[in-house]
Amino acid sequence: MKAIVFDFDGTLANTLPICFYAFQNVFKEFDKKDLTSNEIKEMFGPSETGIIRNNLANLKKEEAIEYFYAKYSELHKSLVEVNPEIIELLKSLKGAGIKIGIFTGKAKRSLDISLKALDMEGLFDVIITGDDVIKPKPDPEGLLKALSLLGVKNSETIYIGDSDADVVAGVQANVYTVGVQWLPEYHTSTFSEQPDSIIKSVKEFKNSFKVKCL
Template identity: 80%
Template structure:
């Protein structure tokens, strides 16, 4: 019996990829004089934002650059990221059905908190594991296993939902039912290199699968 659903965040629960790309582009332009494409930024994904900047920025003023990233992320969040009532409705309905819900994201806690507040998602989750909480980022399953432990569920009682190859690999390695979603206008993976247990294209499709007991 399925007791818990753990979600990735960027590109899965919120269309935050545009603000992530924008803030990284501003950082690398300002500090390294580089104009990075979204694909170049996407290639860096895995660690948290702070990890990405510390690893990839050539400029020695890394801590200043990190603060600049968060300033850009926060300043234009409301302009670049819309509240998705369909996603929020899904989360609310899962809670009403006594299904535990959690987040396992590579984002740092600081940017996740900014997004949750802006999107009116605060207080909806039973557990949140961020890039700050793990030693090994996705595709390593460390964070997902930690989330399952805190939720007090077995792997066969849980689903992990994400939009990237790293999400799928983490889910498969944790031996949970793994869903690749492409239900937002911006997501990371067009075709998954590792096949998830299922691919879902809309929130309605996901709700129907839950209702008829497919998941």
């Protein structure tokens, strides 16, 4: 393998708590609605800005988007922990000469906030966000764009994610797919589209990586 592309939320960082917090505040403030975490999760797919534009009844959508980012930044450090095990994994992959990237549905602005807060800035060879694609996951557009920018073939690439949409995108892009359930909160407990591998811990992935990639 020459490249490994990661999803972000639920895969590289347990950002679901801060996502829920920010969205709940937005819908409470602008639509006077109290949404559960599951109700918010059902909106996932587009970027955060897309979710607000598609689901908020209030017409002040741009104001709501700015409010979302304020709330997303506000408690990020207290709600999202730095995961030293994942950062060490990313650095070890780079040290082994593997190109690493991100393909996420997140908007670039929120991803940049998270990368800075979690000490992940500058680690990735390519980053594709929800702002960079016309068709969000499960469409493989963003993953194929990442492969093109990395200069690797799909047969040389692994895509790692925690949701059905990740796995479907990987299958459609014809790359090796890994479904991970290694963080406290992840999107999918049972995949409807079977990934090539299901990994339960970073240690398990590292052991597998040594066999398959080195």
